[in-house]
Amino acid sequence: MSFSIKSDVKDAPESGKVATIYLEGELDSLSARLFQKEIEKVAIESPKDLVLDMEKLTFMASAGLRVLIFSKQKIGPSLNIFLVKPQQPIVDTLEHTGLLHSVTVVEKYPA
Amino acid sequence: MNSKTFPGTVESIDLIRHYISEIAQSAGLDKKSSYNLKLAADEIATNIVLYGYEEPGLEGNIEVLDEQTEEALTVIFEDTSAPFDPLARELPDEEDLTKPLEERQIGGLGIFLTVKGVDDFSYERVGEKNRNIFKMLKGRVS
Structure with missing residues (x-):
């Protein structure tokens, strides 16, 4: 299955910790399990910003949406979620499900 | 009508x-319609595998049928798990979809995306089979 994920957490002195997760390939119900594990891993660091690099993510099923919801519920309502360069069909999915206004779509992070 | 059988596994x-x-x-759907059909098919196949077969510990197949006319592409999934009508469940409504993430219920989004993404989605139980039917109209201007 073509899916890969990696993450890092960096300390930003002024703004708190920033967790970045790079998603590549197709995010379906199976790969969403890996995504959720990665969220659980970075959640330990209590990041203030969660940055999801989606430039190379070509597909996202509802299981991926559920992990987005999970991340906010796990890390806390003050978490800011940034999506870097999501592809149009994924933006459409987020829009149809009303999740788009809970995240910030950016060209790059930090802006 | 073409047909291909897949084992009902993840x-x-x-x-x-x-x-x-x-x-x-091959049906000539545009990019957006193709993606939406793929998404709908993924959601329904996932439900069949995880809840129709895996959870109750059953073995079975998903047979994928497709038929094209000049106007439409119809894809049908047939499986032999217990009767399950995806449309019987209440879909998230406008109020659910505007709730902030932290208050969101986690279920129902897959079926919602399925129904929203295809031109017509229907379900029927025929004999021992569930039939999930996806229809996409061709030549839509998008």
């Missing part, structure tokens, strides 16, 4: 998705 979900992409391409 490994098949990815394969079914790619098979659907091929069907969509």
